[in-house]
Amino acid sequence: MTDSHTIQKEEPTPQSRDKKRMLSGIQPSGDLHIGNYLGAIKNWADRVDEYECYYFMADMHTITVRQEPAELRKRSLNQLAQYIACGLDPQKNVLFLQSHVSAHAQLAWVLNCYTMFGELTRMTQFKDKSSKYKENINAGLFTYPVLMAADILLYQPDYVPVGEDQKQHVELTRDIAQRFNSIYGDVFTVPEPFISSAGARIYGLTSPGDKMSKSDPNGCVFIMDEPDVIMRKFKRAVTDSDTDNPVRYDKEKKPGVANLMNIYSTLTGKKYDEIEKEFEGKGYGIFKPAVAETVIDALAPIREETVRLIKDKEYLDGVYRDGANRASYIANKTLRKVYKKVGFYQG
Ligand code: TYM
Numbered sequence: 087m088t089d090s091h092t093i094q095k096e097e098p099t100p101q102s103r104d105k106k107r108m109l110s111g112i113q114p115s116g117d118l119h120i121g122n123y124l125g126a127i128k129n130w131a132d133r134v135d136e137y138e139c140y141y142f143m144a145d146m147h148t149i150t151v152r153q154e155p156a157e158l159r160k161r162s163l164n165q166l167a168q169y170i171a172c173g174l175d176p177q178k179n180v181l182f183l184q185s186h187v188s189a190h191a192q193l194a195w196v197l198n199c200y201t202m203f204g205e206l207t208r209m210t211q212f213k214d215k216s217s218k219y220k221e222n223i224n225a226g227l228f229t230y231p232v233l234m235a236a237d238i239l240l241y242q243p244d245y246v247p248v249g250e251d252q253k254q255h256v257e258l259t260r261d262i263a264q265r266f267n268s269i270y271g272d273v274f275t276v277p278e279p280f281i282s283s284a285g286a287r288i289y290g291l292t293s294p295g296d297k298m299s300k301s302d303p304n305g306c307v308f309i310m311d312e313p314d315v316i317m318r319k320f321k322r323a324v325t326d327s328d329t330d331n332p333v334r335y336d337k338e339k340k341p342g343v344a345n346l347m348n349i350y351s352t353l354t355g356k357k358y359d360e361i362e363k364e365f366e367g368k369g370y371g372i373f374k375p376a377v378a379e380t381v382i383d384a385l386a387p388i389r390e391e392t393v394r395l396i397k398d399k400e401y402l403d404g405v406y407r408d409g410a411n412r413a414s415y416i417a418n419k420t421l422r423k424v425y426k427k428v429g430f431y432q433g
Pocket of ligand 1: 109110111112113114121122123124125126144147233234237238246247249250251252255264285286287288289298299411
């Protein structure tokens, strides 16, 4: 498996590439949930043949919040199994672990010097996390978006497929790239955020005002949850007391129902008016279990395949090794160019 990939001799320029390039990552800071799946991974997997794809586990980002080292190691491998089980074939995508490619940290330092303090203070994720983890507002939490810009710009991608919450970081990445290019010429491709309308923001089942996140496990459906757990979580999903015509899409007045309809629509491909027709005259007692069943059916093969892959550590290690080689090749090329441009002596 690891030997089948032949490294390209010449990295094509963005203009001469056959396919547009995509890159994205997820932090292995917790188990993957359906927000990650519908907001990110499913969109990646659906586009495998159309784009040249680089996907990684952002383990370096996770330590901005304290991690249990053994757990982080375990999740980093499990997350790779989950990526593959979600349909990201390592033959067709470059799958790698961020800390295996040293160019990420190296470029991040350079970009730190091209990012403004004021820009970083405006990042909503920094504001959220620094109020949540008051006892550990470290510099990494503040400069997190610069590492993310390095993650992206190293690979010269055209698109960065993310959920809506990461859009601000991708926009900052564009600003940094444009600033750098305006000084040194066209060094970086300026990437576009790629936010699919379906699944862009999945909300918590118990708090439909907040994005689904592992910090609220009752309102969060994990990819590895057993069917009975998924059913229970959906049956307890917060809706409203509307009995006249309950299943209709109204994001403002019925956020809980809108969220369930979004999940159902993203998985079945049905439009909101079709879903409204399907459940006309039916109450939440019918609708919620129907959404749960759809999620259970979608996740069952992913869960089974993940369980199978996790047992094959040798295979997963091989995928990581191969991914690191392929990623480093591209990343180091960009890094060398940047080092030269900023004036680092290369001999
Ligand atoms: P992270 O790890 O928080 O989330 C990974 C991806 O899942 C999406 N997502 C959601 N989408 C819809 N609804 C939700 N409730 C939901 N929760 C999460 C996120 O938008 C994201 O696409 N900083 C990034 C990781 C990262 C990265 C990168 C991404 C590091 N470097 C470079 C792209 C490119 C993060 O914390 O995502």
